[in-house]
Amino acid sequence: MSGHIHKDYTGAKFGMWLFLFTEVLLFGGLFILYSVYLARYPKEFISAGKELNVWFGGGNTLVLLTSSLFVAVSITALRRGAKRLCLGLLGGTIACAAIFMINKYFEWSAKIHHGIYPGSPHMKEMMPGEVTFFNLYYLTTGLHGIHVVIGGLILTWAMILIKSGRVNADDWVILENAGLYWHLVDLIWIFIFPLYYLILH
Amino acid sequence: MSEEHVHIVPYKTFLVIWLALLILTGITVAVAQFHFGAWNIWVALGIATLKSGLVVAVFMHMKYEDRLFRLALFSALAILAIFIGLTFVDVLYR
Amino acid sequence: MSDVTATATSDRGFFDEAKYSGIFGWIFSTDHKRIGLLYFWCIVAFFCIGVVLGLLIRLELFAPGETIMGPQAYNAAFTLHGVIMIFLFIIPGIPAAFGNLIMPIQIGARDVAFPKLNLFSWYLYITGAIMAVTSLFTGGGPPDTGWTFYVPFSAQTSTNVSLAAMAVFxxxxxxxxxxxNFVTTVHRLRTTGMTWMRIPLFTWSLYATAWIQxxxxxxxxxxxxxxxxExxxxxxxxxxxxxxxPIMFQHLFWIYSHPAVYIMVLPGMGVVSDIIPVFARKPAFGYKAIVVSSLAIAFAGSLVWAHHMYTSGMSDMAVLIFSFLTFIVAIPSAIKVFNWLATLYQGSILLDPPLLYALSFILLFTIGGLTGLVLGAAATDIHVHDTYFVVGHFHFVMFGGTGMAFFAAMHYWLPKIYGRMYDKTVATVAWGVIFIGFCILYITMMVVGMQGMPRRYWDYLPEFTGLNQLATVGSWILAIGLILMFVNVFRGIFKGDPAGANPWGGASLEWQISSPPTMENFGEEDPVVTHGPYDFKKAGIL
Incomplete structure (x- = not known):
């Protein structure tokens, strides 16, 4: 154990998992609020949920699931020495992140165009429970969007390290941890999608 | 240390899991078209839990990690469940 | 732990081994001891600012009506006193300062698991601290909400709550x-022979704390x-x-802030658990029970948050259940107190300063805990909620508990880190003055609270004047004691006599290496542990 160059993979991964728990509990606060307000305003949540477009939500679900697949496969590729395949897959993941954000942009724009955004005059005329639903929707998907961007940046950084050879078939834990972060972004969305977009269609 | 040589997951496993995730997404969208009252949300959450279980176990390699990892994950989720559960002691009886 | 070979390259250990010169050797260093000292000095500085604000609050309350400041300034003063003391002193106090300094050494590690991340945490701490201080002078002026930031007031006040909220983030x-970092370190970096049941109780308490964090x-x-x-x-x-x-804000706030009470006090309990066996010259009584109670407190502390909200308008069912759950936390806390007392029983006790502070922890924390039961029971809480009784209670827990433990840790471990000893007589006198001032200040608060004086009010009824003046005099005595203590300790660690490697006769790993420790704590070879942390016979001390 006395070597200084020694890298503790289990330790590094464990630390990353601990960080992911903090992310789960960060979103957990929003899910607590969602559950409480859903219990209080079931009808309003359904009527407000109808405003959301399943195609945007469903499309983004497919994009994120696929990007998760790319990341998972890229780790196997790197460890088998297929560096170019790995880089290609990571590029694909980042492209997915971009598609996700572009989708999100159009989705939000459409909503804002219809006068649905926090503090808007149109929201003031809605039932209180519906306002709560949209506030939650904006804050939750907004926080998730920030995580998509951060995840994309982390994967870009991992790509640079792989290109330069600092992360390679023998030393891959940085990619593994970057991947773990990306999967978390996917996991959160797996719950956001049914709770916001599919609430009784 | 032998941990550098942990299991390399084959491509095929990932593809199978990805297909399963797509199918489950289809199911959750399809199920949402029917009205079960309050059960809709529980069915949706059940499918989402199943999906996230697949992602955690295979994509995130939890299946191949130490027992410590699973114990820690369980603790974190249990604490979140407690936070939600005890909040409802207030919300449901107000 | 005789296998440890302490090969000091110089008398000043890690102080002479820096990658960069001057201040850069500190703010770019990833050495856990340097980061620990960065935290320590910042925390002491913020503690002093917090004390000054507290003294100003007491001065304003010396007489009814305006004494030295107006109502708005008073609101800002108690808010800042709370924010600084809670977020900049008590929460990081023991874990970030002494945890960083001592914990890796105690388990035989050369550093924490992620040294760069450790330095990054300090930068985040400083960023948050600067933002908190900046919020005083920018926007609509210093926040006036109290450290709890309750809505709807915090969402509407024109003062600079937004920046203060980001500082807390x-x-x-x-x-x-x-x-x-600490959880990973304890799991991954224990040296050969450092089994889970040989981990010193201080490190155990930090481990439990880290999970809550x-x-x-x-x-x-x-x-x-x-x-x-919003x-x-x-x-x-x-x-x-x-x-x-708005009640959901209180739920979310206390879901963190009640467990945070254990982030504050568990490390203090760990300090006391480490000090008592050494100065009683006896192995810790009920080592396993103390370990289990630390983990039990960490868990049970997550179940009781809404006992801060009995009068908020939440459901009666919730009041009932949270009141019941609150009493459960008393059990592991009491287990610890009984184990400390049993460790002292029939020990050959050395009444050195670290033990004095540790003993005052036990007494004051017990009083704080027992008055906590008065507040935990819904029926009595309704009467004393938001009175000075609450203020007195939590100062017994936070200051009498964590604060005293912080001072105990200072007197216990700073001679190890700096290699020099303070004047023990002055330290003892300072302890006496602090203890007397503390009791006059906070017992009086409880009494005046029982009589009905509400907290956070700028003005009060004339009949409370006598007790308020007594409390203010107590705050002056306390302040004199603190000045005496800090001057003595800081003079000692810079100019005192050499302390030697093991001034107290401890058996855990940090006492087996040189004072100050070297850059990587241990020589070429990692230490091999062959006995428990309080096995003074096998360590050759008894």
Whole structure:
């Protein structure tokens, strides 16, 4: 154990998992609020949920699931020495992140165009429970969007390290941890999608 | 240390899991078209839990990690469940 | 632990081994001891600012009506006193300062698991601290909400709550990273022979604390972020006109802030658990029970948050259940107290300063804990809620508990880190003055609270004048004791006599290496542990 160059993979991964728990509990606060307000305003949540477009939500679900697949496969590729395949897959993941954000942009724009955004005059005329639903929707998907961007940046950084050879078939834990972060972004969305977009269609 | 040589997951496993995730997404969208009252949300959450279980176990390699990892994950989720559960002691009886 | 070979390259150990010169050797260093000292000095500085604010509050309350400041300034003063003491002193106090300094050595590690992340946490701490201080002078002036930031007032006040909320977010992030670093360190970096049941109780308490930091702190992060969102973009999840529920803010706030009470006090309990066996010259009584009670407190502390909310308007069912759960936390806390007393029983006790502070921890924390039961029982809480009784109670727990433990840790471990000893007589006198001032100040608060004086009020009824003046005099005595203590300790660690490697006769690993420790704590070979941390016979001390 006395070597200084020694890298503790289990330790590094464990630390990353601990960080992911903090992310789960960060979103957990929003899910607590969602559950409480859903219990209080079931009808309003359904009527407000109808405003959301399943195609945007469903499309983004497919994009994120696929990007998760790319990341998972890229780790196997790197460890088998297929560096170019790995880089290609990571590029694909980042492209997915971009598609996700572009989708999100159009989705939000459409909503804002219809006068649905926090503090808007149109929201003031809605039932209180519906306002709560949209506030939650904006804050939750907004926080998730920030995580998509951060995840994309982390994967870009991992790509640079792989290109330069600092992360390679023998030393891959940085990619593994970057991947773990990306999967978390996917996991959160797996719950956001049914709770916001599919609430009784 | 032998941990550098942990299991390399084959491509095929990932593809199978990805297909399963797509199918489950289809199911959750399809199920949402029917009205079960309050059960809709529980069915949706059940499918989402199943999906996230697949992602955690295979994509995130939890299946191949130490027992410590699973114990820690369980603790974190249990604490979140407690936070939600005890909040409802207030919300449901107000 | 005779296999340890302490090969000091110089008398000043790690102080002479820096990558960069001057201040850069500190702010770019990833050495856990240097980071620990960075934290220590910042924390002491903020503690002093907090004390000054506290003294000003007491001075204002010397007589009814305006004494030295107006109502708005008074609101800002108690808010800042709370924010600084809670987020900048008590929460990081023992884990970030002494945890960083001592914990890796105690388990035979050369550093924490993620040294760069450790330095990054300190930067986050400093960023948060600067933001908190900046919030005083920018925007609409210093926040006036109290450290709890309750909505709806915090969402509407024109003072600079937004920046203060973001400061709390950064400080929480810092705390999270320290926590995950410590958990990983304890799991992965224990040296050969350092089995789980040979870990010193201080490290055990930090381990339990770190889990709370990881699992509870994110909730305050999202809470203050939502408050920020309500203020800045008007998305009011706690705003009743938008269907929100202000009580949900209190739930989310206390889901973190009650466990945070254990983030504050568990490390203090660990310090006391480490000090008592050494100065009683006896192995810790009920080592396993203390370990289990630390973990039990960490868990049970997550179940009781709403006992801060009995009068908030939440359901009676919740009041009943949370009141019941609250009493459960008393059990592991009492287990610890009984184990400490049993360790002292028939020991050959050395009444050195670290033990004196540790003993005052036990007494004051016990009083704080027992008055906590008065507040935990819903029927009595209704009467004393938001009175000075509460203020007295939590100062017994936080200051009498964590504060005293921080001072005990200072007197116990700073001679190890700096290699020099303070004047023990002066330290003893200072302890006596602090103890007397403390009791006059906070017991009086409890009494005046029982008589009905509400907390956070700028003015009070004339019949409370006598007791308030007594409390203010107590605050002056306390301040004199603190000055005496700090001057003595700091003079000692810079100019005192050499302390030697093991001034107290401890058996855990940090006492087996040179004072100050060298850069990587241990020589070429990692230490091999062959006995428990309080096995003074096998360590050759008895």
């Amino acid at each position: 950064f400080l929480g992030f810092s705390s999270i990273l320290t926590g995950l 990881i699992l509870a702190t994110p909730v305050i992060g999202i809470t203050v972020a939502l408050l920020f969102a 203020r800045v973009i008007g998305a009011g999840l706690f705003d009743p006109t938008q269907g929100g529920d």
